[in-house]
Amino acid sequence: MKQIHILVGGILLSIVLMACGTPATPPPPVPQTVVVPQTVVVQQTVAVPQTVAVPQTVVAQQTVVVPATPAPTTAAPVTLTFWHTYGEGGNNPKIQALEKLIAQFQAAHPGVTIQHQNVPYGDFRRKLLTSIAGGTAPDLARLDIIWIPEFADLGALAQVDTEMKDFDALKANLIAGPLSTTEWKGHYYALPLDTNTRTWMWNKEVYDKAGVSAPPKTTDELLAACAKIKSGANAPCFADGGLYGWAVMPWIWSFGGDVTNPEKTKATGFVNGEKTVGAYMYLKQMLDRGYLDKGILGGGLDTGAGFAQDKIASLLEGPWMPGIFASQYPTKTLNWALMPAGPAGSISVVGGEDIAVFQQSKNKEMAYEFMRFLLTPESQLALAQVGEMPVRSDVADQAVKAQPYFQYFFDQIKTSRARLPHPNWPKIEEILTNAGQEILRGEKTPQAALDDAAAKIDPLLQ
Amino acid sequence: MRSLSLRARAESAPPKRRLFLTPYFFVLPAALVFAVFMLYPLFEAFRMSLFDWKITPGTTSLFVGFENYAHAFRDEVFWMALRNTALYTLVTVPGQMILAMLVALALDAVPRGKVLFRTLFYLPVVTSWVVVSLLFVYLFESSEAGLVNYFLMHIVHIISEPIPWLREPGPAMVAIMTLGIWKGVGWSAVIFLAALQGISAELHEAAMIDGANGWQRFWRITVPMLRPTLVFVLVLLVIGGFNVFIPVYLMTGGNPLHRTETILTYMYNQAFNFLEFGYGAALSYILAAIIFVISFVQIKFLRQPVEV
Amino acid sequence: MLRPQKFLSHTLLYAALIFGALVMVIPFLYMLSTAFKGQIYILEVPPSFLPKEITLQNFVDAWQSNNFARYFGNSLMVALATTAVSLVVSAMLSYALARFDFFGKNILFYAILLTLMLPNLMLIIPEFVLVKNLGLRNNLFGLVLVYLAFSIPLNTFLLRGFFEGLPRELEEAVLIDGGSYWTIFWRIVMPLSTPALATVAIFTFLFAWDEFTWALTAIDDPLWRTLPIAIATFHGEHATQWGLVFAASLTAIAPVIFVFVSLQRYFVKGLTQGAVRG
Structure with missing residues (x-):
C-alpha cells in the first residue's frame, strides 16, 4: 500500500523538475512570435458587406413563389431549424399549436422538415450568439423584439425587405407598432410574429380575503390596497421575477421617467432624472413595507406558482398566462385589469416576438416561406387560440372574439412603450438591473445608484 | 525518500534505446x-488576448496589446470574481x-465496513457536477420548504426564518462552498486512506511504547509520513478551487450583482x-x-526535498 | 489497550462515520424520492422522504416526450469513443516516453505536465474558434476530439509512471526473438498493465460522461445534446418541475454509480497498484 506514495512522489517530482529544473524550457509558453502589432482580419472567409446578398440567394430569388400556398415542389429534402420560446413556463398548449402548424406546412411542402426547438428564454440570447459566432445558427428563430437591433447590427439577420419580393404586400397587413420592432437603420430584418404587453393580473381570492373589492387604478390606490392585503391576507401584494427592463420599465414610464432621451443619445438626466428616481423610490417603499415580494431580488419563487397557491395577490403578466395556467393550475381563474396608473399614466411595456431568418441559413427561400405561412390569417388565429396576440390588423377583432381577455392587452398596449431598441441594450439592461439591486437592497440611495448607472450607460450610447 | 530513490533508479537504469x-x-x-x-489553442488564447477579438463574419479584430489585461485590473467585477474565487x-x-x-x-481505525463507507463517501465524487449543482439548488431553496432551511x-432550531440562500451573496457563497466540500471530501479521503x-x-x-499519545503520534508520525500525499492533494485541490465553474454557473450565475461571480464564470459570460x-482570453x-504561481510556490516551499 | 476502551472508541468512530455517510447520502435519497413524487408534492412542508403516492410519470415524461433515450445514447457514444481512443493513444505515447529516447521528448513531456496544471476551461474560447473553423461544432466527433485532448495529458502521465516500472526482461526476450516494439506493446505491455488501464479508462469515461461546459458551448442542435446539457436545459425549461429534473438526473448518474460500485475494488486497487515499483 505504499504505492500511492510513489505515485504521488512521482507526480510531485516531475512537477518540481518542470518548475525548477531545466532552465532551458521556461514554464509558460510565451508566444513571442505571434505578437504582430497590426490590424488583422480574423475570418478566413472574405469579408462580405452585409448588404450584399450571397450568390445562391440571388439565384433562388428568380424562382420565388409569391403566394403563401405554393405548388408542392419535388426538390431535394430540406430541413429547416427553428428556435423559439413557445414552451416557456411549461406552456404545452403553445407547443402543440406550433406542432400542428408545422405539420400543416410540411404537408403542403413535401420534402421539407421543420425541426423546431424550444430554448429556455434565459439561455436563448447566449445560445444564439454562440451559434452565430460558431457558424451553426438556426435557419429561423422567433426572437424577443428587443434583440433585433443587436443581431441586426452583428450582421446575423437576413434583410427581409430586400430579399423577400412580396415584403411590401406582407407589410401592408401588419400592425405598425409590432412592425416597427423589426426595423434597424432603415431596413427590416424580421417580420413581427406576435405582440404582447403586461397588464395587472390579480388574484380575486386574495383580494376578497383582504376586503379589496376592485383592482387598484393608480399607484396610490395600489399602496392602500397593498396595506389591506398585507394585514388582511398576509400576502405580498405584488411580485416580479427580477429588476431587468421588462420588470422595471412599466414603473419608470408610469412615473414619467425613462432610460435615455428620445434620441437615444444620452442617459444622464433621464435614467438618473427625478422621475426615474421616483419610480425606484416607490418600488423600494413597496419592498420595505412587505408589499413587494423579496423574490424580485432574485433566487425567489416562481411567481406564477405563488399566484396559483394564493401566496401572491397580483402580478404584471402577459397573454401567455391563461395557457400556462390551463395546463398547470386548471382550477385557478385569472382576472385582468390595466396596470395601476402613475403620475404619467398607465404605461406598460410592449413585448412580443419577431421571426427572423439568419444570414447563415442555406435555405432562406424556404425559411421565408415558413415565415409567410406563420403570418397567414389562419396561422395567426391558430396561435391566438393559445394566447399569441396577432400582429395582423385584419385578424385582431376575430382574435378578441376567440380570446376575450385579449381586450385588456389591446387596451393596455395603446399606452405601452417599447424598451430601448439599441444594439447595446443587453449591456445597458445589466447596468440598470444592477442599479435596481443596489437600490432595493438599500446599498445606495436611488439617486446615487442611478447617477452611477447614467455614467456607465452614456458611453454605450456613443 | 521516494524522489531520492526515483532519481537513483533513473541513473542506474540501462540507457534508453535510441531508435x-x-x-x-x-x-x-x-x-x-x-x-x-491543446497546445495550439493555448497559444491562440494568448494571441486573442492581445486583440479586441471579433468573431462575427465580416469584422476585423484590432490589435490592442495588453489593453485587455489592463482593463481587467481596472474592472471591479474582475476583482470581485478574483476575491470570490480565492475565498472559495x-x-x-x-x-x-x-x-x-x-x-x-476513522476508516483506518475501524475493523470492518471500510469498503462500504468508502463507497458512500465517494458517491458525490463520481456524480456529475451538473446533477449535484441542481440538487443543491433544490436543497437550498429559499423558502421553508427547502430541505436545508x-x-x-x-430540526435543530438554529434559525427562526428561512434563509434566502441563493438570493443573498453571502448565503449563496455558503451554499456553493458547501457543495464544493461535500462533493470533494470523498476524493481526498480515499487517497489519504490509501x-x-x-x-x-x-x-x-x-x-506508543515511548509514551506518545494519539495527538503526538498524528503530528510526529502520520503527518510527516503523509507529507508528499498531503502536498499532492493540496496542490490539486487548489488548482480545482480556482477552476470552480459549474456550481456557480448553475446555482447563481454569478448573481446578484456579480457578487458570486468567479473568474471562470465571468470569463464565460x-x-x-x-x-x-x-477580454475572456485575457481573463x-x-x-x-x-x-x-501558486502551484509553484506550494511545491517549492511545502515539499521537503529529501527525507530519510 | 483495554477492551472496553477499544469498544467505546470504535463505537464513537462508527457513530461519526455513520453521521458523515448520512450527510453524503441524504441528498441522493431526497433526489430519489422527489423523482417519484407528483408535482403537487414538490417542496411541501414538512419535506418528506417517502412519497405519499409513488408515481413513475416523471420518468415516463423524461424518457418518452423529452428524448432522454437519445441523449443517453449520445453520451454513451462520446464517452466510449473518448475512452477507447484516449486509452490506446495515451498508452502508445506513454510507452514511447517510458522506453525510448527521441528528439523532442523532454519538451513534449514538459508541455504535458504544464497542461496538467492549467484549467481546461481556459482553452474554451480558442477551442471554440478552432472547432468552428474545422466545421466540427454541433457534432459528436468534435466533442470527442476535444475530450481526447483534455484527457491525454493526465492519462499519459499516469500510464508513463506505470510503464516505467514494468520489467524489461520480457521485452528483451521478444526483441531477441525478432518481435517488434509493436508486438511488445500489444502482447506484453498492455496485458501487464490491465489494472492501470482500467483506472485510466474509468476516469476518462467519467470525465467524458459528465463534461458540461464544452458540450454546452459546442452543441447547438438538440439532436446531439449529451446528458449534462440536456439536464441543465431541462432545468431551465421546467424550473419548478423538480420531479422531472431529478428523474432525468437519475438517468445520468445511475450507470455511473453502478459502474463505480461494481468496479470500485478493482479501480482503487488499480489506482494504488498503478504506481507499483514506479
Missing part, C-alpha cells in the same frame, strides 16, 4: 491531437482536507454573452498565471 522512427510511430497519434487541440479556494480546500483526514483516520428551522494504510504499524507501536473573446491567462 530512429519507431518512437515517433508511438508518439504521433496522441501528440497530434495534443498539439492541435481558501474555504473549500482546508475544509475538504480536514474532513477527509478525519474520515480517513427546514432542517435548520425545525496513504495511511501504507504507514507501518510498527512505527506507531514504537511511539464575457465571451459567450457579450462576445468579448479577447483565462490571468487565471492560468495565478494558478501557475
